[in-house]
Amino acid sequence: MTTITFATARPYDVTVGRGLDDAIVDSIPERVSKALIVYSAAMTTRADALSRAIEARGITPVRAEVPDAEQGKTAEVMAFCWQVLGRSDFTRSDLVMGLGGGAVTDLAGFVAATWLRGIDVIQVPTTLLAMVDASVGGKTGINTLEGKNLVGAFHEPLSVWCDTERLLTLPRHDLVAGMAEVIKGGFIADTGILDIVEANAGLLGASSEQSGARGHSGADMRFVDPGALPVLEELIARKVTVKANVVAADLKESFLREILNYGHTFGHAIEYTERYQWRHGAAVSVGMVYAAELARLVGKLSDAEVDRHRAILGSIGLPTTYQAGRWDALYAAMKRDKKTRGDLLRFVILHGIGNPQRLEGPDPSLLVAAYDAVSR
Numbered sequence: 001m002t003t004i005t006f007a008t009a010r011p012y013d014v015t016v017g018r019g020l021d022d023a024i025v026d027s028i029p030e031r032v033s034k035a036l037i038v039y040s041a042a043m044t045t046r047a048d049a050l051s052r053a054i055e056a057r058g059i060t061p062v063r064a065e066v067p068d069a070e071q072g073k074t075a076e077v078m079a080f081c082w083q084v085l086g087r088s089d090f091t092r093s094d095l096v097m098g099l100g101g102g103a104v105t106d107l108a109g110f111v112a113a114t115w116l117r118g119i120d121v122i123q124v125p126t127t128l129l130a131m132v133d134a135s136v137g138g139k140t141g142i143n144t145l146e147g148k149n150l151v152g153a154f155h156e157p158l159s160v161w162c163d164t165e166r167l168l169t170l171p172r173h174d175l176v177a178g179m180a181e182v183i184k185g186g187f188i189a190d191t192g193i194l195d196i197v198e199a200n201a202g203l204l205g206a207s208s209e210q211s212g213a214r215g216h217s218g219a220d221m222r223f224v225d226p227g228a229l230p231v232l233e234e235l236i237a238r239k240v241t242v243k244a245n246v247v248a249a250d251l252k253e254s255f256l257r258e259i260l261n262y263g264h265t266f267g268h269a270i271e272y273t274e275r276y277q278w279r280h281g282a283a284v285s286v287g288m289v290y291a292a293e294l295a296r297l298v299g300k301l302s303d304a305e306v307d308r309h310r311a312i313l314g315s316i317g318l319p320t321t322y323q324a325g326r327w328d329a330l331y332a333a334m335k336r337d338k339k340t341r342g343d344l345l346r347f348v349i350l351h352g353i354g355n356p357q358r359l360e361g362p363d364p365s366l367l368v369a370a371y372d373a374v375s376r
């Protein structure tokens with residue numbers, strides 16, 4: 001078991017290990033009399049088990065089953081959760097628990113951030129992506145009709161529990177989507193992550209690139225190999241450590257934290273343009289190649305470094321290209337990125353692997369040239 005502390009103003013621990021059920025329930029503070037479990041249908045069995053364990057501790061479990069994936073990150077679903085909390089008389093000493101992938105932990109965190117202007121949330125991530133990224137660091141939020149994650153709050157969890165046994169039921173392409181955020185941590189900070197992924201691509205990868213990009217089903221339906229858990233635990237701990245170091249220095253994204261957004265300017269634009277039929281990690285994978293191409297165009301990455309992006313992402317079955325002919329829609333979506341200031345688009349690019357910097361207001365011809373380079 002590994003514990004990583006987020007040393008922010010209100011420090012909290014992220015625990016990575018196996019068989020954490022008892023520890024999760026034991027961690028709930030004595031003052032709590034009710035806990036809202038936010039989950040989607042895929043996690044019903046786990047929600048049942050958590051409810052029973054909470055009840056055995058004398059805490060009343062209240063359930064909010066929400067729509068799966070991005071369909072749960074909406075204002076309507078937020079209102080549903082507030083209604084459940086209101087009808088159950090939740091007070092400031094009570095608590096929310098997010099049990100699921102990143103969509104659920106983003107929603108649950110935002111529900112907790114807004115109820116009575118902020119109550120505690122314990123995050124229990126069940127996908128690789130949620131363990132290494134979404135449930136840690138305190139960014140919470142939902143989508144609007146106009147774009148991805150446009151409404152939200154910084155609201156840090158009380159604790160986060162990454163039980164890697166949960167990954168054994170995860171379809172292979174959801175594991176691979178999570179690997180995009182792991183690899184991002186390698187490109188922006190801990191280059192040792194890249195070496196580990198390159199050495200274990202066979203164990204971690206999925207069968208084919210494009211089948212994994214779209215939707216939440218119909219892809220490589222093999223599950224995670226139990227033999228992959230030790231290497232996954234190492235990667236989770238390393239990526240969470242990257243995030244902890246950044247978030248401790250800049251919780252509210254005044255500047256440094258933007259590096260965690262590597263690949264997301266173009267990636268979020270793909271997700272929005274595709275009406276969320278692409279997995280987040282798959283879109284971020286293409287977004288990182290786009291950012292690498294931009295960096296090459298301004299002379300900050302070598303051909304070999306850009307090739308390394310394509311090679312490592314492609315080796316585990318992540319997409320590295322996107323459809324041609326969509327520039328206008330993508331550009332419109334990128335203008336709503338949170339790093340934009342006025343009319344100035346701002347990108348995180350690398351000046352060499354492991355050295356993230358900003359590219360502000362690049363010439364539009366460069367943006368189109370980078371798009372051409374990732375188009376198929």
Ligand SMILES: NC(=O)c1ccc[n+]([C@@H]2O[C@H](COP(=O)([O-])OP(=O)(O)OC[C@H]3O[C@@H](n4cnc5c(N)ncnc54)[C@H](O)[C@@H]3O)[C@@H](O)[C@H]2O)c1
Pocket residue numbers: 040042043068069070073100101102103104106126127128129130133134135136137138139140149166167169170171174177178181216279280281
């Ligand atoms: N807040 C942040 O800092 C942050 C960081 C990264 C990503 N995100 C957000 O996270 C979301 C993506 O998260 P995701 O990749 O986990 O996708 P997801 O939440 O949509 O989950 C993917 C699928 O896996 C299923 N699932 C979850 N756990 C499972 C398990 N153990 N076994 C079998 N199936 C399981 C879900 O029901 C869903 O169908 C996006 O909305 C993204 O914007 C947020």
Ligand SMILES: O=C(O)C(=O)C[C@@H](O)[C@H](O)[C@H](O)COP(=O)(O)O
Pocket residue numbers: 133137139148149181253257258260261264338
């Ligand atoms: O934690 C961060 O900061 C990130 O940017 C992590 C991203 O992986 C994540 O997808 C995040 O939700 C994106 O945030 P946004 O502010 O661009 O919506």
Ligand SMILES: [Zn+2]
Pocket residue numbers: 133181264280284
């Ligand atoms: Zn992300």
